[in-house]
Each structure stands twice: as C-alpha cells, then as structure tokens.
Amino acid sequence: xxxxxxxLQIFNPVVAKALEERDPRPLQELARxxxxxxxxxxxxxxxxxxxxxxxxxxxxxxAVQDGVDLPLILDSPDAGVLAKGLAVxxxxxxxxxxxxxxxxxxxxxxxxxxxxxxLVLLLLDxxxxxxxxxxxxxxxxxxxxxxxxxAGLSPEQLIFDPVMPNLSWPDAWEQxxxxxxxxxLLAGGAxxxxxxxxxxxxxxxxxxxxxxYPLEVETTCLAMLAGAGLSIALADVLQPGFKEGxxxxxxxx
Amino acid sequence: xxxxxxxLQIFNPVVAKALEERDPRPLQELARxxxxxxxxxxxxxxxxxxxxxxxxxxxxxxAVQDGVDLPLILDSPDAGVLAKGLAVxxxxxxxxxxxxxxxxxxxxxxxxxxxxxxLVLLLLDxxxxxxxxxxxxxxxxxxxxxxxxxAGLSPEQLIFDPVMPNLSWPDAWEQxxxxxxxxxLLAGGAxxxxxxxxxxxxxxxxxxxxxxYPLEVETTCLAMLAGAGLSIALADVLQPGFKEGxxxxxxxx
Numbered sequence: 001x002x003x004x005x006x007x008l009q010i011f012n013p014v015v016a017k018a019l020e021e022r023d024p025r026p027l028q029e030l031a032r033x034x035x036x037x038x039x040x041x042x043x044x045x046x047x048x049x050x051x052x053x054x055x056x057x058x059x060x061x062x063a064v065q066d067g068v069d070l071p072l073i074l075d076s077p078d079a080g081v082l083a084k085g086l087a088v089x090x091x092x093x094x095x096x097x098x099x100x101x102x103x104x105x106x107x108x109x110x111x112x113x114x115x116x117x118x119l120v121l122l123l124l125d126x127x128x129x130x131x132x133x134x135x136x137x138x139x140x141x142x143x144x145x146x147x148x149x150x151a152g153l154s155p156e157q158l159i160f161d162p163v164m165p166n167l168s169w170p171d172a173w174e175q176x177x178x179x180x181x182x183x184x185l186l187a188g189g190a191x192x193x194x195x196x197x198x199x200x201x202x203x204x205x206x207x208x209x210x211x212x213y214p215l216e217v218e219t220t221c222l223a224m225l226a227g228a229g230l231s232i233a234l235a236d237v238l239q240p241g242f243k244e245g246x247x248x249x250x251x252x253x
Numbered sequence: 254x255x256x257x258x259x260x261l262q263i264f265n266p267v268v269a270k271a272l273e274e275r276d277p278r279p280l281q282e283l284a285r286x287x288x289x290x291x292x293x294x295x296x297x298x299x300x301x302x303x304x305x306x307x308x309x310x311x312x313x314x315x316a317v318q319d320g321v322d323l324p325l326i327l328d329s330p331d332a333g334v335l336a337k338g339l340a341v342x343x344x345x346x347x348x349x350x351x352x353x354x355x356x357x358x359x360x361x362x363x364x365x366x367x368x369x370x371x372l373v374l375l376l377l378d379x380x381x382x383x384x385x386x387x388x389x390x391x392x393x394x395x396x397x398x399x400x401x402x403x404a405g406l407s408p409e410q411l412i413f414d415p416v417m418p419n420l421s422w423p424d425a426w427e428q429x430x431x432x433x434x435x436x437x438l439l440a441g442g443a444x445x446x447x448x449x450x451x452x453x454x455x456x457x458x459x460x461x462x463x464x465x466y467p468l469e470v471e472t473t474c475l476a477m478l479a480g481a482g483l484s485i486a487l488a489d490v491l492q493p494g495f496k497e498g499x500x501x502x503x504x505x506x
Contacts, residue, residue: 184441223476224476227477229437248470253433
C-alpha cells in the first residue's frame with residue numbers, strides 16, 4: 001500500500017491563497033512536506049465550479065511538478081478540469097474519477113481512454129449515490145469496469161474506490177465495514193479474473209468531525225484497509241500524529 | 254472476527270497457583286473476566302510436559318465450564334492432553350493444533366476425526382518450523398488440509414493459523430507481513446474452493462518484549478489481520494488497554 005496526499009486541494013487555506021495570488025512556492029513547499037511525511041503520490045484538487053478551475057488545475061500541476069517528482073492524481077468531477085491538468089502533466093497521471101453519472105461516462109471516460117491513463121472508478125451510481133450494501137458496491141464495480149473496458153482501457157488501468165462515508169451519516173460504521181469488505185473482495189481477486197487495484201479516501205471519515213473522533217479512528221480504518229489489500233490510501237498526511245500513526249501500517253503492507 | 258482469550262494458560266501465575274492448589278474458583282473468575290473483556294472463546298492451555306498435564310487439562314475444562322458458557326479451544330501439542338479435555342468438555346471444542354510433525358499427524362488428527370471437532374492447522378512443517386515465505390505457508394496449508402480431509406474432516410472444520418512470529422526473530426516484520434497476506438489469501442477464497450477460517454495468536458509478537466514494543470504494535474497487527482478477513486484472534490484480552498484498543502476493530506470486522 002502506498003499513501004497519496006490529499007493536501008493539495010482547494011479547501012486547504014494555503015492552497016486557496018496560493019491560487020489567489022498565483023504563487024507556486026507555497027504549493028511546492030506543501031508538496032515537499034507531503035513527500036517527507038510519506039506520500040508517494042499527490043492528489044491535485046483545484047475545485048470545479050467555474051472555468052477558472054481549469055486554469056487552476058494547470059497552475060497547480062505545473063507548480064507541484066517543479067517542486068517534487070511524485071506521480072500525480074488529477075482530481076475533479078469535471079472532464080474539462082482534468083483535461084487541462086493532463087495537458088501540462090509531464091508524467092502520466094491517474095484521473096480521479098469516473099462514476100456511473102451519464103456526464104462522466106460521456107466526458108471523463110473518453111478522456112482517460114484517449115490518453116490511456118489509469119482511472120479511478122468511484123463506486124457511485126448514475127445519481128452519484130453510493131450503494132448501501134456490499135452486493136450493491138460490487139455490482140457498481142462490475143458495471144464501471146465493463147464501461148471502462150468497452151471504452152478501451154485495460155483492467156490494469158482501473159483503480160476501484162469504495163467511497164468511505166462521513167461518520168455523521170446514519171449508517172456510517174456499517175458503510176465502513178462494507179468498504180473494507182469490498183476492498184478485500186476486489187483486491188483478493190474474488191470478483192474479477194485479476195486482483196484489482198483499489199483506493200480509499202480516509203479524510204471524508206472525520207471531515208468536520210475531528211473534534212468528535214480521534215485520529216485513531218482514521219488509522220484503525222487505514223490498518224484494516226491495508227490488511228484487506230488496499231493499493232492506495234488517500235489521506236491528509238500532514239495532520240498531527242498521522243505520520244507516526246501510519247508508519248507501522250505502511251511497513252506491514 | 255471474534256476474540257479468543259489466551260489467558261487460561263500455565264504461564265499465567267494465577268492459573269499455575271490454581272492448578273497447584275486444585276482450586277477452580279480463580280480459573281472461573283479469570284474466565285469471567287475474559288468474557289467481560291470481549292472474549293467469545295477461551296483457549297485452555299495447561300502445559301504438556303508430563304502425565305500431570307492431562308489431569309490439569311481436565312481440571313481446567315471442568316472449572317471453566319462451571320464459570321462461563323463460552324466455547325473452548327483445547328490447546329496442547331499432546332494428543333493425550335487434548336483427549337482428556339475432550340472427555341470432559343460439554344460442548345464440542347476446537348482442538349489446537351495439528352502441524353506436519355509425524356507424531357501429531359498420527360495422534361492428534363485421528364482424535365479430531367473420531368470426535369469430529371474443529372481443528373486448528375498450524376502452518377508448521379514436519380520439524381515444527383514455520384515456512385519463511387508466503388508460498389511456503391500456502392504450501393503447508395495445502396498439505397495440512399489434504400491430510401485433514403483424508404482423515405475424515407470436512408473443509409468447514411479446519412482453521413488455519415499462519416503462526417505469528419516473536420518480534421525478536423531476525424526476520425520478524427517480514428514474517429508478520431507474510432502472515433497477514435496468508436490470512437488474506439486463505440480467508441478470501443484464493444487458495445481453496447471455499448473461503449477458509451483462520452486464526453492468529455497475537456501474544457507471541459511481544460512475548461518477553463512488552464517493554465520494547467507498545468501495545469499499539471499488537472492492535473495494529475490485529476486491525477490488519479481483521480481487515481484481511483481473520484476469523485479468530487487469540488490474544489491476552491486482559492492486558493491494560495487491550496479492550497479499548499481492540500473495540501473499534503471488532504466493530505468494523
């Protein structure tokens with residue numbers, strides 16, 4: 001399992017300010033700190049609400065590439081934003097993410113196929129809703145994989161993300177359990193002919209809830225996902241205690 | 254995943270004293286405390302060096318059964334000791350354990366088959382050595398399973414234990430990694446037609462090393478094994494902090 005940092009995102013005030021001032025240096029410094037904290041990949045998320053975000057993706061990718069040599073995950077629900085990042089990315093990034101939403105199938109999938117990039121398949125249905133059950137999650141994985149293969153991607157290019165819940169959701173703990181099981185099935189080769197690559201985002205768990213739930217909730221989930229065979233854990237690698245709390249998990253996975 | 258307590262064993266001074274004095278009450282009290290701490294099974298290990306241990310197994314089983322209603326794991330490398338426990342056990346216990354050692358194949362396997370009990374298969378070779386690699390562990394699992402099926406046990410009766418190392422062993426961390434992977438493969442149904450039940454003992458990790466390695470080493474391994482699909486975790490459930498440290502892991506597995 002490797003760690004990918006989700007710190008380079010628009011809700012991070014350091015990022016927002018750097019984008020506002022078009023100053024690449026804070027972004028480079030942030031990227032370097034993520035690498036030092038153990039990140040082997042960086043997720044780049046500039047937001048997506050306006051045309052401006054396309055330019056911001058390009059600016060972030062450019063800036064970060066000048067700071068560190070880590071592979072990038074371009075993170076946006078908007079194909080236009082992803083395309084701008086792709087255009088300036090020196091290596092081949094991972095695109096994050098496809099769901100069964102018609103607009104994404106129509107726009108993001110062809111983009112990934114045209115550039116032959118790796119692609120994250122978020123297990124979300126055509127309305128962007130997660131499936132409540134394990135069976136539902138696997139059914140979404142099957143359908144997303146079929147769409148991706150039909151578009152010209154290979155199984156090795158696909159990365160399945162079971163969508164970790166926020167712990168304020170009414171059935172959140174049950175969802176966490178089902179996400180861990182989904183990773184185990186997908187990574188273990190129980191669903192497809194090949195053992196699949198998987199990714200899970202940990203930050204959503206305690207988003208707005210860090211005073212309610214301690215960091216140990218996140219690291220325990222990380223350990224269980226790692227045990228289940230997770231390929232990439234997307235996390236706030238700079239939060240206090242995370243590096244120490246995830247060190248042994250990384251060594252053992 | 255369920256927890257099995259390994260506290261009812263001869264190296265526990267409370268147990269040693271109770272056996273010396275033939276006083277069932279401390280054993281019953283210990284069993285009750287294990288249950289309160291979250292144990293859903295109790296491992297009974299009276300030692301095995303002399304005839305005396307056969308009587309001690311019977312005494313422990315009798316005593317514990319009068320104290321709590323938990324299923325028992327009879328733990329001894331000696332078929333005679335296991336047989337004495339079986340003779341007085343009210344429910345059907347799990348026998349712990351078979352290895353590829355000729356004496357155990359000759360004595361413990363027929364005992365399990367005759368009583369049609371569940372049986373732990375320790376992944377140890379004919380000299381009682383663990384296999385250093387994942388491939389070696391799986392090969393041992395395949396051979397042990399073949400022997401057990403040939404003796405008349407069914408796949409559902411078998412529980413595979415990958416043998417967690419002591420952290421003083423030179424390649425201990427690598428061994429932990431391989432144990433987690435072995436559980437993932439066995440539990441995930443990647444090795445046999447059926448997803449297999451698995452068990453792992455956590456106490457050996459920090460045996461004589463509790464001042465060197467904190468409890469978190471044990472709970473992190475527990476979380477990763479749980480994520481990998483472990484069925485039974487054998488642990489010192491009464492050590493300070495264990496109940497709190499394992500609570501979320503149990504809820505999520």
